[in-house]
Amino acid sequence: MTTTTSLYERIGGEVGITNLIDAFYDRIIDDDSLRPFFEHSSVETIRRMQREFFAAAVGGPIVYTGRSLREVHTGRGVTKQHFARFIEHLMDTLKEHDVSEKDHYDIISRLNTYVDEITGDTVNG
Numbered sequence: 236m237t238t239t240t241s242l243y244e245r246i247g248g249e250v251g252i253t254n255l256i257d258a259f260y261d262r263i264i265d266d267d268s269l270r271p272f273f274e275h276s277s278v279e280t281i282r283r284m285q286r287e288f289f290a291a292a293v294g295g296p297i298v299y300t301g302r303s304l305r306e307v308h309t310g311r312g313v314t315k316q317h318f319a320r321f322i323e324h325l326m327d328t329l330k331e332h333d334v335s336e337k338d339h340y341d342i343i344s345r346l347n348t349y350v351d352e353i354t355g356d357t358v359n360g
Protein backbone atom coordinates (compact mmCIF):
# COMPACT_ATOMS: atom_id res chain seq x y z
CA MET A 236 0.00 0.00 0.00
CA THR A 237 1.31 3.44 -0.80
CA THR A 238 0.51 6.53 1.17
CA THR A 239 0.41 9.95 -0.41
CA THR A 240 0.80 13.24 1.34
CA SER A 241 -1.04 16.37 0.31
CA LEU A 242 0.70 19.54 -0.78
CA TYR A 243 -0.48 21.13 2.48
CA GLU A 244 1.21 18.37 4.51
CA ARG A 245 4.41 18.51 2.47
CA ILE A 246 4.73 22.23 3.21
CA GLY A 247 4.54 21.34 6.91
CA GLY A 248 0.90 22.10 7.70
CA GLU A 249 0.01 25.07 9.87
CA VAL A 250 3.51 25.52 11.33
CA GLY A 251 5.22 25.22 7.94
CA ILE A 252 2.88 27.76 6.38
CA THR A 253 3.28 30.22 9.26
CA ASN A 254 7.07 30.11 8.87
CA LEU A 255 6.83 30.37 5.12
CA ILE A 256 4.47 33.37 5.11
CA ASP A 257 6.52 35.18 7.79
CA ALA A 258 9.72 34.79 5.73
CA PHE A 259 7.86 35.72 2.55
CA TYR A 260 6.46 38.99 3.97
CA ASP A 261 9.88 39.93 5.36
CA ARG A 262 11.10 39.84 1.76
CA ILE A 263 8.12 41.85 0.50
CA ILE A 264 8.63 44.57 3.11
CA ASP A 265 12.36 44.68 2.26
CA ASP A 266 11.61 45.38 -1.40
CA ASP A 267 11.53 49.10 -2.24
CA SER A 268 9.14 48.54 -5.15
CA LEU A 269 6.56 46.71 -2.98
CA ARG A 270 6.92 48.27 0.49
CA PRO A 271 4.89 51.44 -0.35
CA PHE A 272 1.77 49.35 -0.99
CA PHE A 273 1.81 48.13 2.60
CA GLU A 274 2.66 51.37 4.38
CA HIS A 275 -0.88 52.06 5.56
CA SER A 276 -1.85 48.45 6.22
CA SER A 277 -1.40 46.16 9.17
CA VAL A 278 1.20 43.66 8.04
CA GLU A 279 0.18 41.46 10.98
CA THR A 280 -3.39 41.25 9.65
CA ILE A 281 -2.19 40.55 6.12
CA ARG A 282 0.14 37.81 7.34
CA ARG A 283 -2.73 36.21 9.25
CA MET A 284 -5.11 36.38 6.28
CA GLN A 285 -2.40 35.21 3.89
CA ARG A 286 -1.74 32.16 6.06
CA GLU A 287 -5.40 31.26 5.81
CA PHE A 288 -5.61 31.98 2.11
CA PHE A 289 -2.43 30.08 1.34
CA ALA A 290 -3.42 27.09 3.48
CA ALA A 291 -6.78 26.88 1.70
CA ALA A 292 -5.12 27.34 -1.74
CA VAL A 293 -2.81 24.36 -1.14
CA GLY A 294 -5.68 22.13 -0.07
CA GLY A 295 -5.41 22.45 3.70
CA PRO A 296 -8.36 21.96 6.06
CA ILE A 297 -8.73 25.70 6.49
CA VAL A 298 -11.47 28.08 5.41
CA TYR A 299 -10.38 31.51 4.19
CA THR A 300 -12.43 34.07 6.13
CA GLY A 301 -11.08 37.27 4.52
CA ARG A 302 -12.51 39.57 1.90
CA SER A 303 -12.49 38.72 -1.80
CA LEU A 304 -9.10 39.33 -3.41
CA ARG A 305 -10.64 41.64 -6.00
CA GLU A 306 -12.26 43.77 -3.32
CA VAL A 307 -9.03 43.97 -1.28
CA HIS A 308 -6.70 44.88 -4.17
CA THR A 309 -8.87 47.09 -6.40
CA GLY A 310 -7.81 50.73 -6.48
CA ARG A 311 -4.30 50.07 -5.16
CA GLY A 312 -2.57 50.28 -8.54
CA VAL A 313 -0.99 46.82 -8.41
CA THR A 314 0.39 46.05 -11.91
CA LYS A 315 1.46 42.75 -13.44
CA GLN A 316 5.08 43.80 -12.78
CA HIS A 317 4.33 44.14 -9.05
CA PHE A 318 2.53 40.84 -9.11
CA ALA A 319 5.50 39.17 -10.84
CA ARG A 320 7.90 40.59 -8.26
CA PHE A 321 5.64 39.33 -5.46
CA ILE A 322 5.66 35.83 -6.98
CA GLU A 323 9.45 35.99 -7.41
CA HIS A 324 9.80 36.58 -3.67
CA LEU A 325 7.52 33.64 -3.00
CA MET A 326 9.69 31.47 -5.25
CA ASP A 327 12.85 32.55 -3.39
CA THR A 328 11.16 31.84 -0.05
CA LEU A 329 10.10 28.37 -1.18
CA LYS A 330 13.68 27.64 -2.28
CA GLU A 331 14.89 28.54 1.21
CA HIS A 332 12.41 26.19 2.83
CA ASP A 333 12.24 22.47 2.59
CA VAL A 334 9.78 22.32 -0.31
CA SER A 335 10.53 20.30 -3.46
CA GLU A 336 10.93 21.96 -6.84
CA LYS A 337 7.88 20.20 -8.25
CA ASP A 338 5.80 21.64 -5.41
CA HIS A 339 7.16 25.15 -6.07
CA TYR A 340 5.60 25.12 -9.51
CA ASP A 341 2.34 23.70 -8.23
CA ILE A 342 2.08 26.45 -5.61
CA ILE A 343 3.07 29.23 -8.02
CA SER A 344 0.60 28.10 -10.67
CA ARG A 345 -2.21 28.04 -8.10
CA LEU A 346 -1.42 31.62 -7.06
CA ASN A 347 -0.99 32.82 -10.65
CA THR A 348 -4.68 32.11 -11.26
CA TYR A 349 -5.48 35.20 -9.10
CA VAL A 350 -3.54 37.67 -11.24
CA ASP A 351 -6.66 39.28 -12.77
CA GLU A 352 -8.34 39.72 -9.41
CA ILE A 353 -5.27 41.49 -8.05
CA THR A 354 -4.11 43.56 -11.04
CA GLY A 355 -7.34 43.78 -13.06
CA ASP A 356 -7.97 47.48 -12.48
CA THR A 357 -4.57 48.83 -13.60
CA VAL A 358 -4.02 50.29 -17.07
CA ASN A 359 -1.21 47.90 -17.91
CA GLY A 360 -2.62 45.27 -15.58
Ligand code: HEM
Pocket residue numbers: 269272273275276277280281284285288300301302303304307308311313317318321346347349350353
Ligand atom coordinates in the same frame (compact mmCIF):
# COMPACT_ATOMS: atom_id res chain seq x y z
C1 HEM B 1 -1.37 35.81 -5.48
C2 HEM B 1 -1.06 37.00 -4.97
C3 HEM B 1 -1.75 37.63 -3.78
C4 HEM B 1 -2.59 37.05 -2.86
C5 HEM B 1 -3.07 35.60 -2.78
C6 HEM B 1 -2.94 38.11 -1.92
C7 HEM B 1 -3.76 37.92 -0.80
C8 HEM B 1 -4.07 38.89 0.11
C9 HEM B 1 -4.89 38.66 1.29
C10 HEM B 1 -5.50 37.31 1.68
C11 HEM B 1 -5.02 39.85 1.94
C12 HEM B 1 -5.81 40.10 3.23
C13 HEM B 1 -7.28 40.24 2.94
C14 HEM B 1 -8.11 40.69 4.13
O1 HEM B 1 -7.58 41.40 5.03
O2 HEM B 1 -9.32 40.34 4.18
C15 HEM B 1 -4.25 40.83 1.18
C16 HEM B 1 -4.13 42.16 1.51
C17 HEM B 1 -3.33 43.06 0.84
N1 HEM B 1 -2.59 42.83 -0.30
FE1 HEM B 1 -2.50 41.07 -1.31
N2 HEM B 1 -2.33 39.28 -2.28
C18 HEM B 1 -1.59 39.03 -3.42
C19 HEM B 1 -0.81 39.95 -4.11
C20 HEM B 1 -0.61 41.26 -3.74
C21 HEM B 1 0.27 42.19 -4.41
C22 HEM B 1 1.11 41.85 -5.65
C23 HEM B 1 0.21 43.38 -3.73
C24 HEM B 1 0.92 44.67 -3.97
C25 HEM B 1 2.05 44.79 -4.60
C26 HEM B 1 -0.73 43.19 -2.63
C27 HEM B 1 -1.09 44.17 -1.72
C28 HEM B 1 -1.94 43.98 -0.66
C29 HEM B 1 -2.26 45.04 0.31
C30 HEM B 1 -1.74 46.47 0.31
C31 HEM B 1 -3.14 44.45 1.25
C32 HEM B 1 -3.74 45.13 2.51
C33 HEM B 1 -5.08 45.68 2.26
C34 HEM B 1 -5.65 46.35 3.51
O3 HEM B 1 -4.94 47.11 4.17
O4 HEM B 1 -6.82 46.10 3.82
N3 HEM B 1 -1.19 41.89 -2.66
N4 HEM B 1 -3.70 40.22 0.08
